[in-house]
Amino acid sequence: MPFNFSVLSYGRTLPAAALDEVRSAVSGTGARLVEEQLEQGPQFAVHTIGVQLDADRAGSAKGALSALRAVLAETAQRRAATHGDLSEKVDTAVVPALLRSARRKLIVLDVDSTLIQQEVIELLAAHAGVAAEVAEVTEAAMRGELDFAQSLHARVATLAGLPESVLAEVVGQVRLTEGADRLVGEARAAGHVVAAVSGGFSRILAPLAADLGLDHALANDLEIVDGVLTGRVSGAVVDRAAKAAALRRWCAEDDISLDHTMAIGDGANDLDMMAIAGLSVAFNAKPAVREAADAQINLPYLDIALPLAGI
Numbered sequence: 001m002p003f004n005f006s007v008l009s010y011g012r013t014l015p016a017a018a019l020d021e022v023r024s025a026v027s028g029t030g031a032r033l034v035e036e037q038l039e040q041g042p043q044f045a046v047h048t049i050g051v052q053l054d055a056d057r058a059g060s061a062k063g064a065l066s067a068l069r070a071v072l073a074e075t076a077q078r079r080a081a082t083h084g085d086l087s088e089k090v091d092t093a094v095v096p097a098l099l100r101s102a103r104r105k106l107i108v109l110d111v112d113s114t115l116i117q118q119e120v121i122e123l124l125a126a127h128a129g130v131a132a133e134v135a136e137v138t139e140a141a142m143r144g145e146l147d148f149a150q151s152l153h154a155r156v157a158t159l160a161g162l163p164e165s166v167l168a169e170v171v172g173q174v175r176l177t178e179g180a181d182r183l184v185g186e187a188r189a190a191g192h193v194v195a196a197v198s199g200g201f202s203r204i205l206a207p208l209a210a211d212l213g214l215d216h217a218l219a220n221d222l223e224i225v226d227g228v229l230t231g232r233v234s235g236a237v238v239d240r241a242a243k244a245a246a247l248r249r250w251c252a253e254d255d256i257s258l259d260h261t262m263a264i265g266d267g268a269n270d271l272d273m274m275a276i277a278g279l280s281v282a283f284n285a286k287p288a289v290r291e292a293a294d295a296q297i298n299l300p301y302l303d304i305a306l307p308l309a310g311i
Contacts, residue, residue, distance in 0.1 A: 002032075002052040003064045004097035007072070009047045010297075010304055011090040014038070018079060018090045019047055025075045026051055029067055039307065043178075044299060046307045051094075061096065068094045069294070093295035093308055099278045100310025102260035107187055107309065108247050108273060110265035111198035111205055111219070113142075114283050115302070116174050120200040121155050123170045130158045143286050144268030148199060149237040156222065160231025164224050167203045174208065179303030184212045186303075190311050193254050197243045199269045215254070218246050244272035262309050264302075265289065281305060 009022050026033060026049065034050035053064045072092045079090065099105065112119045125134035134155050141151040184194050195216035198205050202219040209217035221234040236242065251258055263270065263277035266285040271292055274280030282293035283302065290296050297304045 002054050003061045004034075005031075005051045005053070005064065005068065006095045006097060006100055006310070007049040007051050007068065008093045008095060008307060009090050010044055010093075010299075010307070012044055012299065014045045014047050014090060021075050021079060022047075022072065022090075022092055023049070025071045026068065029053065029071055031068070043301055044304060046304070048307065050097075065094055065096065065294075089298065091296050091298055093279075093281075095279055095295070095308055095310070096259070098259050099262070102257075102310075103191075104254075104256055104260065105187075105192045105309055105311075106247070106251055106254060106256045106261045107183075107192060107194045107305070108243075108250070108261065108263045108277070109194070109196045110243075110267070110270045110283075111196050111208075112200050113266045114264055114270075115177060115180050115196055116208070117177050118174060120170060120174070120204050121152075123173050124159055124162070124166065124201075125155070127166045127169070128159050128162055134158060142267030142269065144271075144288050148239045148269045152199060152220070152237055152239075153233065156233055157231040159222075159229050162229045164227045164229065166229075167201075167222075171204055171207055174204065176208075177300065177302045179301040181212065182303040183305055184214065186306055187309070187311055188213060188215070192309075192311065193250065193256065195246070195250050197238065197246045197273070199238050199243075216246075216250050218242075240269045240272040243270060244276055247273045247276065262305065264297075264305055279308065281308065 031051045031053040034052055037048045039046045109115045119138055122135050125131045137151050137155055140146045141148050187194050193215045196214055198219035200219050202221050205217050205219040220238050223230045223232040223234045259278040261277045262279045263274045264281040264283050266283050280293045282290045282296045
């Protein structure tokens with residue numbers, strides 16, 4: 001039985017030479033190129049190749065995925081070494097047909113620097129006059145150099161004494177990542193489930209989730225007493241394990257297989273949920289996350305995830 005995959009190439013533009021390199025790399029694995037489709041949008045283009053690989057060549061679907069991704073990663077590295085212009089940057093993803101053809105999928109998004117452009121803890125820290133200090137800790141935590149829960153407690157402690165009204169001000173400062181509203185809107189309109197899980201704060205995520213119409217949302221609760229932030233978090237911290245548990249829980253609630261899920265994130269706190277998803281996507285991510293992900297988006301357009309998911 002042949003294994004079926006899609007190989008997607010995407011960038012601001014798709015030079016013919018880059019697509020020829022992808023075709024050659026895929027053919028070199030013994031795969032058959034079944035069909036091709038090119039979509040040119042106003043901000044990015046997507047080229048999709050349907051691919052079949054015989055079981056006797058691949059051994060397993062997992063083996064086929066690994067082989068194709070390794071070959072294409074080498075091709076991308078060679079091209080990047082000779083083409084530094086972002087306009088010619090081409091990312092390539094190998095996506096199982098099982099995910100792209102699924103009738104109902106679950107897409108789970110990280111929030112800070114993924115669904116939105118900012119890090120909320122840094123917006124809050126600016127009100128407390130400790131923005132530089134908190135930004136340094138945030139960066140180290142997202143690179144995986146610090147335990148996330150410990151780093152969160154340390155950063156939240158610097159917010160002690162801020163008035164609760166600051167939260168509403170920060171909600172007003174939040175800016176969606178370009179393409180985020182299209183990703184959520186089109187995915188939900190097609191009958192899929194979209195969720196957001198954040199190491200940030202529920203008082204910021206809740207209005208955002210309501211505006212977008214998200215099906216599920218989870219974030220940390222800041223402790224507030226008499227209208228003032230205490231510098232503590234209420235309840236368990238939404239760390240990398242909690243994010244993975246949320247993805248599993250939402251799958252169960254909505255009767256969706258893990259194979260039919262996509263997890264998108266940028267930092268080390270996202271690695272556990274990305275590891276169990278049917279497709280993991282690193283969005284303008286830290287090096288460790290790019291290395292671990294099944295696919296990368298290195299342009300500022302979150303809606304590139306739509307064709308990756310087959311939507």
